[in-house]
Amino acid sequence: MKHQSERKISGIAIIWGMLLMAVLFAGCTGNSPQPAATAAPLTPAAATPAAPAAHPSAQAPVTAAPTLVPPAPVATTTPAPVYTSSEGNVVAFAAASLKGVSSQLAADYAKMYPGHSVVFNLDGTQALKTQVQNGAYADIFISASNAYTNELTKGGYFADGTVKPLATNYIIVILPAGNPASIRSPADLAKPGVKIAMEDKAVPAGTATCAVLANLAKSTYNADWNTSVFKNVVTYETSEPGVATKVQLGEVDAGFVYESTAIAAKPGTYATLTIPKKDNYLQTYTIGVLKGSQSTGAARDFENFMLSGAGQQDLKEYGFRPA
Amino acid sequence: MASSPAGTDIRRTIALACAAVLVAAVTLYLVLPILSLFLRTTPEIFLASLADPDVKSALALSLTTSVISLAIIVLAGTPFAYVHCRHRYPGKVLVDTIIDLPLVLPPAVAGLALLVLYGRAGLVGKYASMSGFPIAFTTLAVIMAQVFVASPFYLRQAKSLFDQLDPAYEQTARTLGASPARVFTTVVVPLTAGGLVSGAVMTFGRALGEFGATIMFAGNLPGVTQTMPLAVYVNLAGDFNAAIAISIILVAISFAIMVTVRLLATNEVPHA
Amino acid sequence: MLEAAVKKQLRDFALDLSFRVGDGEILVLMGDNGAGKSTTLNLVAGLVCPDNGKIRINGSVVCDTESGISVPVERRQIGYVFQRPAVFPHLTVKENIAFGLVARHCAPATIGTQVSGWLDRMNIRDLAGVKASGLSGGQKQRVALARALATGPSLLMLDEPFSGLDTDSRRSVKEIVRQCVSDLKIPCIMVTHRPGDARDTGDRICRIVQGRIVWEGPTAELPER
Numbered sequence: 001m002k003h004q005s006e007r008k009i010s011g012i013a014i015i016w017g018m019l020l021m022a023v024l025f026a027g028c029t030g031n032s033p034q035p036a037a038t039a040a041p042l043t044p045a046a047a048t049p050a051a052p053a054a055h056p057s058a059q060a061p062v063t064a065a066p067t068l069v070p071p072a073p074v075a076t077t078t079p080a081p082v083y084t085s086s087e088g089n090v091v092a093f094a095a096a097s098l099k100g101v102s103s104q105l106a107a108d109y110a111k112m113y114p115g116h117s118v119v120f121n122l123d124g125t126q127a128l129k130t131q132v133q134n135g136a137y138a139d140i141f142i143s144a145s146n147a148y149t150n151e152l153t154k155g156g157y158f159a160d161g162t163v164k165p166l167a168t169n170y171i172i173v174i175l176p177a178g179n180p181a182s183i184r185s186p187a188d189l190a191k192p193g194v195k196i197a198m199e200d201k202a203v204p205a206g207t208a209t210c211a212v213l214a215n216l217a218k219s220t221y222n223a224d225w226n227t228s229v230f231k232n233v234v235t236y237e238t239s240e241p242g243v244a245t246k247v248q249l250g251e252v253d254a255g256f257v258y259e260s261t262a263i264a265a266k267p268g269t270y271a272t273l274t275i276p277k278k279d280n281y282l283q284t285y286t287i288g289v290l291k292g293s294q295s296t297g298a299a300r301d302f303e304n305f306m307l308s309g310a311g312q313q314d315l316k317e318y319g320f321r322p323a
Numbered sequence: 324m325a326s327s328p329a330g331t332d333i334r335r336t337i338a339l340a341c342a343a344v345l346v347a348a349v350t351l352y353l354v355l356p357i358l359s360l361f362l363r364t365t366p367e368i369f370l371a372s373l374a375d376p377d378v379k380s381a382l383a384l385s386l387t388t389s390v391i392s393l394a395i396i397v398l399a400g401t402p403f404a405y406v407h408c409r410h411r412y413p414g415k416v417l418v419d420t421i422i423d424l425p426l427v428l429p430p431a432v433a434g435l436a437l438l439v440l441y442g443r444a445g446l447v448g449k450y451a452s453m454s455g456f457p458i459a460f461t462t463l464a465v466i467m468a469q470v471f472v473a474s475p476f477y478l479r480q481a482k483s484l485f486d487q488l489d490p491a492y493e494q495t496a497r498t499l500g501a502s503p504a505r506v507f508t509t510v511v512v513p514l515t516a517g518g519l520v521s522g523a524v525m526t527f528g529r530a531l532g533e534f535g536a537t538i539m540f541a542g543n544l545p546g547v548t549q550t551m552p553l554a555v556y557v558n559l560a561g562d563f564n565a566a567i568a569i570s571i572i573l574v575a576i577s578f579a580i581m582v583t584v585r586l587l588a589t590n591e592v593p594h595a
Numbered sequence: 596m597l598e599a600a601v602k603k604q605l606r607d608f609a610l611d612l613s614f615r616v617g618d619g620e621i622l623v624l625m626g627d628n629g630a631g632k633s634t635t636l637n638l639v640a641g642l643v644c645p646d647n648g649k650i651r652i653n654g655s656v657v658c659d660t661e662s663g664i665s666v667p668v669e670r671r672q673i674g675y676v677f678q679r680p681a682v683f684p685h686l687t688v689k690e691n692i693a694f695g696l697v698a699r700h701c702a703p704a705t706i707g708t709q710v711s712g713w714l715d716r717m718n719i720r721d722l723a724g725v726k727a728s729g730l731s732g733g734q735k736q737r738v739a740l741a742r743a744l745a746t747g748p749s750l751l752m753l754d755e756p757f758s759g760l761d762t763d764s765r766r767s768v769k770e771i772v773r774q775c776v777s778d779l780k781i782p783c784i785m786v787t788h789r790p791g792d793a794r795d796t797g798d799r800i801c802r803i804v805q806g807r808i809v810w811e812g813p814t815a816e817l818p819e820r
Contacts, residue, residue: 130559202561234460235542238556250444251459491681494642497668498675499695500746513685
């Protein structure tokens with residue numbers, strides 16, 4: 001009896017030992033792609049607080065600026081599907097501001113390249129950059145900041161010749177529907193008691209916002225205005241959609257986001273305050289294929305799609321400007 | 324079916340070897356990532372980062388808020404757990420379940436829920452904001468988020484201890500002339516102190532590491548709401564060295580917490 | 596003098612008892628496990644409330660369901676030694692004995708003399724500074740007894756006080772109990788399921804079955820069964 005139980009224990013130990021070795025071995029050598037999923041957009045149920053129906057363009061901002069209206073859908077012919085021999089899923093690390101357009105892009109990519117699919121990992125460009133630098137797997141990297149793109153290029157992360165400008169975006173101020181704090185011009189942002197949400201300076205949108213505020217201070221307002229605006233900031237969010245959420249919930253009086261976020265939102269979600277182009281900061285998005293990609297063919301196909309008429313049309317529909 | 328002595332020896336050796344591999348693998352998996360934090364920096368860089376005002380303020384804010392949160396949880400939670408354990412009341416089972424809720428709720432959801440209630444557009448926050456005491460985006464919000472996510476750790480421990488405590492001690496004390504309050508402070512708490520402290524230490528650790536609910540409900544403002552975990556995340560892109568420095572501090576505190584819990588590990592409550 | 600008449604619906608049967616104990620007298624409640632003996636003690640102590648009943652200790656009413664009187668446990672002036680002694684393990688013997696006196700806010704001098712006296716009477720002076728968790732069963736029993744009597748109660752109740760004691764300890768504890776009760780001239784109720792213990796200690800015996808007294812009388816007259 002004693003021999004039997006001993007044998008059992010040895011047997012179990014051997015099996016577990018082998019399983020463990022197998023797992024460790026797989027973990028060390030495997031190159032499994034990061035589980036990339038499109039971040040579920042944070043649209044809380046009872047989002048829009050009861051407010052008088054205020055169309056964004058009715059809140060006439062003092063500064064002369066083009067009224068913000070989604071571009072009329074241009075009738076395009078469905079692009080002819082392309083059949084290529086490349087295979088595989090495309091894992092795309094993309095700046096968080098592409099959250100709204102990502103599902104449309106995925107659908108149209110699959111239409112243009114039947115049998116192919118793309119999976120987005122959306123986060124602040126700064127977070128994605130760090131992940132890539134520490135070995136995260138991705139095929140495509142869409143950056144919202146030239147500075148980060150250059151950093152990755154210098155680090156040799158991109159495949160040669162694949163870094164291309166993708167789109168551009170201006171900064172805009174969004175306000176909760178109904179504009180409860182009556183922000184009618186950038187001057188109002190410095191009023192005491194106003195709550196502002198901004199991205200952290202590490203986030204591309206945050207750097208852009210700081211530049212915009214500096215420009216406005218230099219051209220129209222003064223340094224005191226700049227200081228007062230920063231005093232009114234109650235939170236530095238770690239991604240651009242984070243700011244949009246806080247504004248949508250009505251928890252802050254104003255937030256700095258990309259124009260695309262304001263344009264792509266359902267009408268009535270936000271009131272807006274545009275910033276004159278001369279003081280604004282034009283953010284450039286770039287796209288590139290990563291050297292570490294295992295599906296370079298599919299990755300290049302995806303890049304082609306993004307730069308093609310179909311991809312650019314999607315971006316335009318969601319408020320991005322052409323590169 | 325007698326196996327030869329040599330065969331048994333081989334089997335035993337293999338079994339021991341497998342056990343050793345298992346122990347080594349599990350230990351290394353847990354400890355190597357933490358060790359690598361230390362290896363990624365030098366003492367000079369680490370100390371330089373500590374001098375960074377943002378790092379210092381995150382450290383001070385984290386420690387202060389976590390201590391306050393712990394105090395709230397212990398002072399309110401201990402009597403609550405005691406009353407809950409010693410009495411039957413309608414809805415007791417429901418309360419039991421509700422206490423565990425924050426444990427399974429994703430922190431971001433908890434943060435969103437707190438924001439929707441206490442934010443200035445929220446049911447309660449509306450009035451708070453109007454009377455000039457906004458709740459969201461303040462240090463108070465940090466404390467509230469920490470209390471929300473960390474309290475189950477303490478309450479479950481306290482409940483378990485009080486349930487195990489033999490009621491004979493309390494009954495005897497009452498017959499000797501002690502009021503229920505005196506019984507609680509002179510008999511119940513001293514007899515469960517070891518377990519309560521280890522529960523408190525775990526709760527402190529959880530409050531210190533809180534991230535998701537904090538950033539949702541309290542936001543991220545250096546000096547006001549930027550706790551250490553937030554500072555780590557924010558600095559990942561910008562000041563990597565600061566991120567590492569803060570992470571090391573968090574690891575050191577967590578390690579100290581674990582050692583303390585181990586030393587106080589008298590979870591056993593005395594039986595009459 | 597203790598006078599008690601209590602009724603309470605328990606899970607398996609209805610408890611219905613009425614008895615009285617004179618000063619300096621030991622009444623033994625005898626019966627099998629589950630007969631309701633401990634419940635009776637708990638009712639008198641106030642740890643449980645009767646459905647119906649009246650309890651009077653030393654002339655004052657501590658419980659009267661009709662008029663809604665129910666004196667809280669800590670004010671009933673009762674010494675109660677549980678079946679498992681429940682000495683506070685985190686306190687020393689001295690602190691244990693002093694517990695009731697401290698709870699009643701007695702003067703430190705009084706506490707000192709009382710504790711000292713009881714340490715001698717129970718012959719445990721050498722254990723004074725020992726933490727109660729390190730005591731043997733018999734020692735714990737003595738400490739519990741001293742602790743209960745140090746507050747000068749008007750009634751002493753003992754629940755199976757000799758269980759878990761060896762023969763010598765049992766003999767000495769029985770002697771101590773008899774001595775204390777007669778010295779202090781207080782009524783005493785003792786619960787046991789062993790006829791031998793009942794005979795040795797009790798002046799009068801009540802046999803309880805299913806919550807009711809089936810036989811009551813002086814010890815000498817207890818039928819040999």
